[in-house]
Amino acid sequence: MSKLSYLPALEDANTPLSKEQLTILRNQLSKEQPNISIQSQFNYAWGLIKSALKDDSKQGIRLLSEIYKEYPQRRRECLYYLSIGCYKVGDYSNARRYAEALLENEPENTQAQQLKNLIEDKVAKEGLIGMAVIGGFLAVGGAALTAILTSKKSRR
Amino acid sequence: MNLGDDYLASTTRLSKAIATTASSLVQQSTQSRASLLQNPHYTQAMVSTLNGSRKVLLRLKTTSELLRGRFSTREQIYRATTELADELLQDLPDQKSAYSLFQGFNAVLPDIDDVIKEDTQDKTDGTQKAITDGQMNDPLPKGITHQKLKTCQNPKILASYQKQINYKLDLIEIRKGLAAAEIGEIDEKIQQLHEMRAVVLLRVQKFEKDETYLELQLEELADRISLVKDVEPASPEPEVETPRRKTKPTSQQYYESGSQITRFQAHEERITTFDFDVPFGTMCSAALDNTVRVWDLSQTKCIGLLEGHNAAVTSLQMDNHTAVTGSLDATLKLWDLRHMDEGESPMVHSFESHMDEVTALHFHHDTLVSGSADRTIRQWDMTTGHCMQTLDVLWVQSLAGFAPLSFIGALQCYDAALALGTADGVVRLWDLRSGEVVRELVGHTGSVTCLQFDSQHLASGSADRSIRIWDLRMGGLFDAFAYESPISSLQFDARRIVSTSSDSSVRIYDRVDQRHWSVGEEEASECVYARYKEGYLLEGRVDGSVGAWAV
Numbered sequence: 047m048s049k050l051s052y053l054p055a056l057e058d059a060n061t062p063l064s065k066e067q068l069t070i071l072r073n074q075l076s077k078e079q080p081n082i083s084i085q086s087q088f089n090y091a092w093g094l095i096k097s098a099l100k101d102d103s104k105q106g107i108r109l110l111s112e113i114y115k116e117y118p119q120r121r122r123e124c125l126y127y128l129s130i131g132c133y134k135v136g137d138y139s140n141a142r143r144y145a146e147a148l149l150e151n152e153p154e155n156t157q158a159q160q161l162k163n164l165i166e167d168k169v170a171k172e173g174l175i176g177m178a179v180i181g182g183f184l185a186v187g188g189a190a191l192t193a194i195l196t197s198k199k200s201r202r
Numbered sequence: 203m204n205l206g207d208d209y210l211a212s213t214t215r216l217s218k219a220i221a222t223t224a225s226s227l228v229q230q231s232t233q234s235r236a237s238l239l240q241n242p243h244y245t246q247a248m249v250s251t252l253n254g255s256r257k258v259l260l261r262l263k264t265t266s267e268l269l270r271g272r273f274s275t276r277e278q279i280y281r282a283t284t285e286l287a288d289e290l291l292q293d294l295p296d297q298k299s300a301y302s303l304f305q306g307f308n309a310v311l312p313d314i315d316d317v318i319k320e321d322t323q324d325k326t327d328g329t330q331k332a333i334t335d336g337q338m339n340d341p342l343p344k345g346i347t348h349q350k351l352k353t354c355q356n357p358k359i360l361a362s363y364q365k366q367i368n369y370k371l372d373l374i375e376i377r378k379g380l381a382a383a384e385i386g387e388i389d390e391k392i393q394q395l396h397e398m399r400a401v402v403l404l405r406v407q408k409f410e411k412d413e414t415y416l417e418l419q420l421e422e423l424a425d426r427i428s429l430v431k432d433v434e435p436a437s438p439e440p441e442v443e444t445p446r447r448k449t450k451p452t453s454q455q456y457y458e459s460g461s462q463i464t465r466f467q468a469h470e471e472r473i474t475t476f477d478f479d480v481p482f483g484t485m486c487s488a489a490l491d492n493t494v495r496v497w498d499l500s501q502t503k504c505i506g507l508l509e510g511h512n513a514a515v516t517s518l519q520m521d522n523h524t525a526v527t528g529s530l531d532a533t534l535k536l537w538d539l540r541h542m543d544e545g546e547s548p549m550v551h552s553f554e555s556h557m558d559e560v561t562a563l564h565f566h567h568d569t570l571v572s573g574s575a576d577r578t579i580r581q582w583d584m585t586t587g588h589c590m591q592t593l594d595v596l597w598v599q600s601l602a603g604f605a606p607l608s609f610i611g612a613l614q615c616y617d618a619a620l621a622l623g624t625a626d627g628v629v630r631l632w633d634l635r636s637g638e639v640v641r642e643l644v645g646h647t648g649s650v651t652c653l654q655f656d657s658q659h660l661a662s663g664s665a666d667r668s669i670r671i672w673d674l675r676m677g678g679l680f681d682a683f684a685y686e687s688p689i690s691s692l693q694f695d696a697r698r699i700v701s702t703s704s705d706s707s708v709r710i711y712d713r714v715d716q717r718h719w720s721v722g723e724e725e726a727s728e729c730v731y732a733r734y735k736e737g738y739l740l741e742g743r744v745d746g747s748v749g750a751w752a753v
Contacts, residue, residue: 053302053304066318067311067315071314084303092307093307119295119390122295123299123304125294144286147291
């Protein structure tokens with residue numbers, strides 16, 4: 047039953063579907079117009095998130111957030127999917143918000159906990175780089191400032 | 203000057219430097235990121251800074267996101283449409299479904315692959331392929347046939363079949379569970395929509411009430427204007443007939459068919475007749491308590507009395523602001539409903555030539571026709587109040603065995619055409635110009651109590667409990683049906699025939715679906731009269747109450 051686990055692992059989001067598979071999922075949506083079942087909506091959304099193209103993934107996140115708004119009963123699991131999707135496209139702040147919101151309600155959800163840890167590690171790394179950037183800013187800025195000041199002084 | 207130039211140059215240099223540093227740091231490959239992180243001095247410095255403020259830092263947006271997101275409007279739009287607000291995140295229902303959407307996704311994938319496989323085999327129509335529910339004839343997994351299951355001798359292969367079928371069964375169970383859960387969600391949505399509908403319906407009702415109120419103000423204003431004008435030298439300007447109402451109530455059509463809109467006590471005694479202009483508009487009602495009352499149906503409020511008859515009114519018709527009543531005191535009176543709350547009487551004319559009770563009346567344009575127990579029909583000019591001609595029906599025989607409630611049960615006129623239903627059970631069509639009977643519709647075995655015609659059909663109801671629909675062109679019977687008791691009133695249009703028949707219900711015959719149904723049978727008292735317009739039905743009862751229904 048490992049193949050049928052309740053929630054996807056992060057790796058699942060990184061294995062794209064084939065083009066044909068995605069096309070079929072999209073056809074399913076247009077076939078069900080105008081009343082589309084949640085499952086079909088989700089299938090296409092998740093198929094998009096799995097895609098290697100970032101714009102596809104973003105489109106998938108958009109669809110998922112629609113499902114979240116429309117079907118309150120599916121919100122818990124949708125938070126998890128959304129968190130994964132946001133993580134994948136690099137929107138870590140939202141990935142973290144969603145994972146935290148889910149954990150607040152399901153503290154014992156180990157998969158959500160793992161996901162949150164992953165996100166925090168990533169954020170920490172990004173933070174280090176960010177610090178580097180800011181450090182760079184400060185260094186260059188300081189140098190420039192001193193340069194200006196000294197040039198001003200020397201003019202006098 | 204020099205100083206300024208130099209300053210400008212150094213700021214451009216500065217911004218360039220920042221841009222290159224930032225982009226090289228952010229957009230370079232992970233490898234070089236790693237190399238930066240591997241620099242022990244750098245890491246140590248950063249970690250020590252971070253340790254204390256890690257939590258605080260996590261609350262902030264990460265730097266790369268800031269750098270990336272700040273400047274692109276496309277990104278901002280994307281965020282605005284997809285980012286979920288905090289209050290939405292707080293609102294998490296407790297229930298958890300047995301299967302997740304992700305499981306459903308995985309359970310569907312094998313089917314999709316099957317479709318793709320089929321698609322590559324026959325290239326006929328590959329463009330619009332979708333997962334078709336129940337398209338597979340054989341739910342067995344691919345490569346396994348019933349034949350194989352029966353004939354296979356190899357226990358290993360059989361075990362693998364077992365495993366595959368078990369797996370397939372799990373998948374199907376998941377899809378079944380998810381589909382079942384979806385039904386629950388749809389039900390919930392329907393419930394929500396019902397609630398929403400109720401709210402919106404209340405809104406429509408409120409708007410209609412406001413409209414009615416404003417119409418009333420307009421009416422009073424018009425009166426006031428004419429009053430002020432009257433003081434000035436009178437101009438011989440002919441009165442232009444304007445419709446009394448500008449707007450039209452329609453909310454009855456949003457009630458469920460057959461539901462009661464309202465019920466109110468209009469009179470203390472048996473209602474004899476009534477008429478109304480538009481749904482939720484004005485109604486004139488008459489009862490055996492000898493009063494004629496005018497009602498605002500939107501508020502079910504009595505807004506006036508038509509006083510002048512010495513006995514009960516038994517027939518009544520209203521149109522716009524004109525009402526005509528026919529009474530047991532042998533007179534007919536014409537009323538102008540616009541002059542109700544002033545000192546003067548709303549009565550315009552009194553028609554006093556009949557020798558006995560007026561039992562039926564009908565007017566069309568300026569022609570009023572009345573039938574009386576004195577066995578005459580009189581035609582009146584409504585503008586002058588004069589009697590134009592008298593036709594007698596003295597030669598008509600009463601049916602033996604029936605004590606006629608009224609000799610002339612019902613009549614209707616249209617230009618020079620007159621339809622008359624009498625106690626002998628015959629409906630006669632008259633030409634008012636020649637004063638002669640053009641056609642006789644014979645069939646009823648009891649006195650005719652009510653009738654109505656349009657351009658094609660004539661419907662008549664009788665004390666013999668039947669309703670007959672006649673074809674006016676051919677002169678023959680078009681349709682007929684009977685209820686359990688004598689018919690007391692009827693009205694029809696292209697869709698329905700509404701009638702009352704000496705019991706508590708209003709009978710409705712749907713002409714399109716050929717279906718009989720009824721409303722109001724749970725009421726205690728007998729229903730004696732019903733009128734309907736545009737899906738809005740009013741019925742009056744023996745106990746003096748009037749009910750409004752959506753049909």
